[in-house]
Amino acid sequence: MRHRGVHPKDAEYFAKDQLPKLATAVKELSWLLGRGYSMKAALTLVGDHHQLATRQRLAVGRIACADGKIAARQAKCISLETLKGREILIDGFNLIITIETALGDGAVFDCLDGCYRDLSSVYGSYRPVEETLPAIELIGNLLADCHPKQVHWLFDRPVSNSGRLAGMVQQLGDAHNWPFTTETTDRTDALLAESKRIVVSCDSAILDHTAQWCNLAREVVTRSVPDAWIIDLKG
Structure with a gap:
């Protein structure tokens, strides 16, 4: 089974000498977004100005955010301590792939809104990797410590292997007696x-x-993947 792993160009694209330029691009893009520019137009403008590669633009776009x-996002973000007895709904692919990336030494970005994001994209196709089960284990163990009432996982049905991944999550949840339920759906978002x-x-x-x-992705990585490659372009 393959690893989630590091993109072959990321060591070059996100080397130390690239970070100041990328941090400036994040600031400029965030400024434009805050003034009503569309992401597509603003990212093209900033990316062209700084001559950014495609993956660098993708990273800048995921990190940047209007003030x-x-x-607004941070005002709605709740702590792990408040999960006890509550019902949780998980964006399955979104969460698992970020943890897989961190475990596989891939680039994870510390974004302006506080989220940890990776550059992976499903685009209709997903395959479990060596890091998949360990990622689910880390998520489940942290949630178990929080004692939620129910944890319901959603997976995009059109994505290949969505049913297989949902089954892996459910099987692991049952084995640990975690309050997991899973569902594949066409309306995840x-x-x-x-x-x-x-x-x-x-x-x-x-x-x-x-x-x-x-x-949760940030909490899992911070607590359980201390050697993860975290790139901070917040400046």
Whole structure:
């Protein structure tokens, strides 16, 4: 089985000598977003100005955020201590892939809104990797310490192996007697955005619409993957 691993160009794209330029790009993009520019137009403008490679642009786009949205997201973010007895709804692919990336020594970015994000994209296809089960174990162990009432995982049905991954999560949950349930659905993003339960996701569009969320990916990586490659471009 393969690893989630490091992209072959990331050591070059995110080397120390690249970070000041990328941090400046994050500031400029955030400024433009705060003044109503679309992400696509603003990222093209900033990326062209700094002659950024495609993956560098992707990273800058995931890190940047307008000040108003940062404040709004952080106001809705709740701590692990408040999860006891609560119902949680998890964006399955979003959470697991970030932890897989951290475990596989891939680049994880400390974003302006406090989220940890990676550069992986599912695009209709997913395969479990060596880090998949360890990632689920780390997530489950941390949640078990928080004693939630129920943890419901959502996976995008159109993505290949979504049912297989949901089965892995359910099987591991049953083995540990964790309060896990899983579901594959065509409406993952909508269900998360509309939910009144505590949502676990780092998808910006979901965070802007959901009522409450928990920054679980950051908590898992910080507590359980101390050697993760964290790139901080907040300046």
